[in-house]
Amino acid sequence: MIKNNIVYMLNNISKIYEGRDVLSINQLSIQKGEIFCLVGPSGAGKSTLLRLLNFLEAPDQGEIKFLDQVYSQSKQPSLDIKRKVTTVFQRPALMTSSVVKNIAYPLKIRGEEVDYDQIDQLLIKLGLEDLKDQRADKLSGGEAQRVSLARALIFKPEVLLLDEPTSNLDPANIKIIEDIIIDYIKTNKTTIVMVTHNLFQAKRLADRVGLLHDGSFIEVKEKEGFFNNPEQELTKDYLAGRLIC
């Protein structure tokens, strides 16, 4: 891939919680329009990395180059830059208002006009058209996660971060969400970084996969290479379903 297609470039990033180094990344680049899947055992630092990529937290050391601008502990991006990225979390956190109001929220806070036809189209794609006026906090887990995804997609972010978005969902809901991710990325060239414990999901969706362990990347490769020809013993163990520690 060509260099000017790089959305993120992380250099010597470290994040420390309560004296413990939870993230230590020498270098990582994420390309525009790719689906980069982050896999690894619980506590590996995957969610921490997503928070750094969404600028919800700053790294203690190192730099994050995002859209050709360098950010660090001492230099955080402006609100306009932060608003190019969003996250869909594992557990959907919706407001107690209607489904439509939840989806319109990111547009309203940006001072943009709400295009209700666009929202309707998105609701149809996500199979939520009959629930548009229902209170969002009364939805099932699968419905709520679809609303959460719609709310993230409505403002067309440049980067979509997904933190185990389907981990608590049934196969039908997983398929709806995966389909819309694939469809959306084709249309909008959005960059997606997705945390998943489901290796089959990573195989289905990813362009590249990175194994994170103890806060560091063990191996980052194109999907085929990662799954068919892993180089590191830890990757082989992880893919074989063996506990790595």
Added chain:
Amino acid sequence: MDLLIEGLQEAISLLITFDPRVINIILTSLQVTGTALFFAALIGIPLGAFLGLSDFPGKSIIEAVLYTGMGFPPVAIGLLVFITFSSAGPFGFLNWLFTTRAMIIAQIIISFPLVAGFTMTAVNSVDSNLLLQLKALGATKRQVVLAILKESRLGVLVSVIAGFGAIISEVGAVMMVGGNIERSTRVLTTAIVLETRKGNFGLAISFGIILLTITFVVNFCMSILPGRGGRND
């Protein structure tokens, strides 16, 4: 029982005849309590939201002070305001003692810790994931605070109702700093005390019934406010 029935009859009679003394006392009560509650909410809701949403060194001390304020004896606050606005006090030059202004100050001090404390609890009870999600969606700090307050609106409403309840029924502080002056600083609670001391039980009971009715009506109106619903309604 007869005394209560007489009191009820007298209350109805005083109200339907628009007895000027009673109307004046009711209006003074509503003016003092309404103004105090407005300022208590103006200070207490943002303070409660700030404390509920932020984390900083010394926060637990501020919380402890706030909780102490929630249980502070109104008469002690009355004494504090009395001294502050007495001729020897730092604000004696304002000549606010024995005016409704001093009563309002005392009632603000009584009610704002309740408003702030209950608001803080309400804000704290909102799903912490929502806070992170709003930030991730690009909300500014102000937009996050407004959204969280909206989510915790039932709790915020309870905080205002608690503040209202504490001051509409309060007697010690307003008696001390207001002086219970007829057509000036006499409110329903101080009128009840006065009429009871004078042996006018019927009138005292009628004031009590009026006070209860006002409290019920105000609370009822607040509880049916549109959009008050929270996660549990």
